Amino acid sequence: MIVRDFNELKNTDKAVANERWTSVRMLLADDKMNFSFHITTLEAGSEHEFHYKHHFESVYCMSGTGRIIELDNDNKTHEIKPGVMYALNLHDRHRLIADEGADLVMACCFNPPVTGKEVHREDGSYAPADELEKA
Amino acid sequence: MIVRDFNELKNTDKAVANERWTSVRMLLADDKMNFSFHITTLEAGSEHEFHYKHHFESVYCMSGTGRIIELDNDNKTHEIKPGVMYALNLHDRHRLIADEGADLVMACCFNPPVTGKEVHREDGSYAPADELEKA
Numbered sequence: 001m002i003v004r005d006f007n008e009l010k011n012t013d014k015a016v017a018n019e020r021w022t023s024v025r026m027l028l029a030d031d032k033m034n035f036s037f038h039i040t041t042l043e044a045g046s047e048h049e050f051h052y053k054h055h056f057e058s059v060y061c062m063s064g065t066g067r068i069i070e071l072d073n074d075n076k077t078h079e080i081k082p083g084v085m086y087a088l089n090l091h092d093r094h095r096l097i098a099d100e101g102a103d104l105v106m107a108c109c110f111n112p113p114v115t116g117k118e119v120h121r122e123d124g125s126y127a128p129a130d131e132l133e134k135a
Numbered sequence: 136m137i138v139r140d141f142n143e144l145k146n147t148d149k150a151v152a153n154e155r156w157t158s159v160r161m162l163l164a165d166d167k168m169n170f171s172f173h174i175t176t177l178e179a180g181s182e183h184e185f186h187y188k189h190h191f192e193s194v195y196c197m198s199g200t201g202r203i204i205e206l207d208n209d210n211k212t213h214e215i216k217p218g219v220m221y222a223l224n225l226h227d228r229h230r231l232i233a234d235e236g237a238d239l240v241m242a243c244c245f246n247p248p249v250t251g252k253e254v255h256r257e258d259g260s261y262a263p264a265d266e267l268e269k270a
Contacts, residue, residue: 001203001205001208001213001221001222001223001224001225001227001229002220002221002222002224003203003213003219003220003221003222004219004220004222005218005219005220006195006218006219006220007218026193026195026220027193027220027222031222031224032224033191033193033222033224033244033246034169034170034191034246034247035169035170035191035193035244035246037193037195037220037222037244039195056168056169056170058161058162058168058170058172060141060161060172060174060242062197062242068136068138070136073136078136078138083140083141083142084138084139084140084141085137085138085139085140085141085161085162085172086136086137086138087136087137087138087139087162087166087168087172088136089136089137089166089167089168090136092136094136107195107197107242109168109170109172109244111168111169111170111246112169
């Protein structure tokens with residue numbers, strides 16, 4: 001059994017920050033669970049564009065409010081608030097917006113699991129794991 | 136993109152209750168994400184024994200407090216509080232205890248994904264998906 005505490009990991013190298021978000025990697029590929037699990041905090045008032053071409057991701061809002069925009073589906077927009085989950089079953093290119101006033105705190109699952117070595121590329125994607133191995 | 140709201144699903148057949156817990160299935164196998172995602176609420180003061188022989192599960196505590204006991208590892212006990220995650224990477228047989236005073240609310244990921252047709256068997260496990268298909 002693996003037991004980990006977000007409040008300890010957030011002060012270690014398991015917390016990855018980039019511009020106006022921080023992601024604490026609670027589970028990564030090495031843990032061999034077949035998914036990874038992250039707690040991601042998006043700064044109040046920030047906007048982000050992501051496109052996980054090689055991963056499925058689900059994102060559950062624990063606190064904060066905002067919006068998600070489907071960039072390849074007429075900019076269809078969904079409200080984000082505690083209890084709302086979105087799942088990128090079509091590898092959907094999207095923009096995520098955190099409202100002013102409070103950070104958005106999200107529980108995120110990825111399959112295949114993130115290795116922890118990925119960086120967001122210019123197109124908002126993570127490389128597939130086999131490209132990382134080759135790199 | 137799939138968008139679902141816990142506060143709507145909890146009043147539908149996506150909420151599965153059993154004795155003193157309720158699990159709202161936010162994502163199931165049919166959603167083809169390669170994992171399932173559930174919000175599970177364990178009633179304050181309740182105890183539960185589970186053994187997912189055929190699944191990996193991670194469980195992240197969002198609210199409430201309690202304990203998890205590793206039943207096949209000298210009853211080693213871990214405190215559960217908001218921010219703590221446990222991951223059953225060894226299909227660990229375990230007892231989960233919710234303290235009195237507040238329900239334990241947990242965000243759970245399963246691989247392989249739960250189909251929604253499983254029931255907990257006498258040994259605390261879910262059947263593997265291929266047994267369900269045969270049933």
